Amino acid sequence: xxxxxxxxxxxxxxxxxxxxxxxxxxxxxxxxxxxxxxxxxxxxxxxxxxxxxxxxxxxxxxxxxxxxxxxxxxxxxxxxxxxxxxxxxxxxxxxxxxxxxxxxxxxxxxxxxxxxxxxxxxxxxxxxxxxxxxxxxxxxxxxxxxxxxxxxxxxxxxxxxxxxxxxxxxxxxxxxxxxxxxxxxxxxxxxxxxxxxxxxxxxxxxxxxxxxxxxxxxxxxxxxxxxxxxxxxxxxxxxxxxxxxxxxxxxxxxxxxxxxxxxxxxxxxxxxxxxxxxxxxxxxxxxxxxxxxxxxxxxxxxxxxxxxxxxxxxxxxxxxxxxxxxxxxxxx
Numbered sequence: 113x114x115x116x117x118x119x120x121x122x123x124x125x126x127x128x129x130x131x132x133x134x135x136x137x138x139x140x141x142x143x144x145x146x147x148x149x150x151x152x153x154x155x156x157x158x159x160x161x162x163x164x165x166x167x168x169x170x171x172x173x174x175x176x177x178x179x180x181x182x183x184x185x186x187x188x189x190x191x192x193x194x195x196x197x198x199x200x201x202x203x204x205x206x207x208x209x210x211x212x213x214x215x216x217x218x219x220x221x222x223x224x225x226x227x228x229x230x231x232x233x234x235x236x237x238x239x240x241x242x243x244x245x246x247x248x249x250x251x252x253x254x255x256x257x258x259x260x261x262x263x264x265x266x267x268x269x270x271x272x273x274x275x276x277x278x279x280x281x282x283x284x285x286x287x288x289x290x291x292x293x294x295x296x297x298x299x300x301x302x303x304x305x306x307x308x309x310x311x312x313x314x315x316x317x318x319x320x321x322x323x324x325x326x327x328x329x330x331x332x333x334x335x336x337x338x339x340x341x342x343x344x345x346x347x348x349x350x351x352x353x354x355x356x357x358x359x360x361x362x363x364x365x366x367x368x369x370x371x372x373x374x375x376x377x378x379x380x381x382x383x384x385x386x387x388x389x390x391x392x393x394x395x396x397x398x399x400x401x402x403x404x405x406x407x408x409x410x411x412x413x414x415x416x417x418x419x420x421x422x423x424x425x426x427x428x429x430x431x432x433x434x435x436x437x438x439x440x441x442x443x444x
Contacts, residue, residue: 131186167193206234244432
């Protein structure tokens with residue numbers, strides 16, 4: 113032994129990507145500073161989103177700072193942009209959910225509307241790997257763009273809701289603001305032609321009102337839309353609404369209303385096994401789905417409209433992200 117002191121390991125350090133329009137920056141800085149002191153971490157680096165950047169550039173800059181953890185403060189749109197930048201990076205993400213939807217945060221049982229608890233969970237939680245949906249969208253002019261999504265991609269009613277719901281009303285009354293576009297869409301019953309293929313199965317041509325492909329199955333308000341969806345199973349789940357012109361909407365409404373009972377209870381599973389499958393709504397699973405439309409259709413990703421597309425290729429990056437969750441949630 114030469115008596116030289118052992119060099120101390122460098123303190124861990126976080127980066128924070130935040131949407132200033134969605135979170136109280138002063139309260140966030142205070143909560144982060146408290147956790148830094150408690151955990152013995154160095155001061156975090158801060159990266160603000162802007163109107164011209166939904167979080168993608170801020171996330172890239174945050175990753176370049178080589179942090180041990182990245183905190184993301186914002187809504188589903190901010191998180192989706194960060195996921196697109198950081199998929200496959202291996203950097204742990206701590207979510208500070210804001211906004212009205214927060215479907216991804218709800219799926220992971222993260223604290224909601226509690227900034228201090230969210231920050232504590234980010235610093236002191238456990239890592240959970242989750243899947244990331246990948247979307248390649250093709251426009252009418254032949255151009256393509258790459259996107260990520262964590263919850264759902266939707267065409268038809270789902271995209272219409274994302275693009276035409278009154279934002280002020282949504283902030284005031286949350287998911288109830290969707291009732292008007294849903295009602296108008298059901299009454300109008302506008303349908304479209306499409307061709308789709310799941311994995312290597314034969315291509316199917318159909319006419320539909322709504323197509324949703326998701327990584328998580330529960331909508332705002334607790335409605336179970338994709339009953340077999342699991343956020344980390346390496347598969348995407350799809351549902352197609354085909355109400356036709358008869359009693360299709362009644363059948364769809366019945367299945368959605370009772371989906372949770374039919375799939376989450378023993379009696380419900382028995383009942384579902386002996387009940388004829390409705391033609392108006394069909395579910396499927398796969399690792400990739402391609403869909404093409406003879407006429408451009410609007411598409412949404414995690415609640416953000418992406419405009420009209422003529423084709424989309426959807427796939428899954430298994431365990432593409434690592435999310436910090438409360439220890440109790442991981443043990444449940």
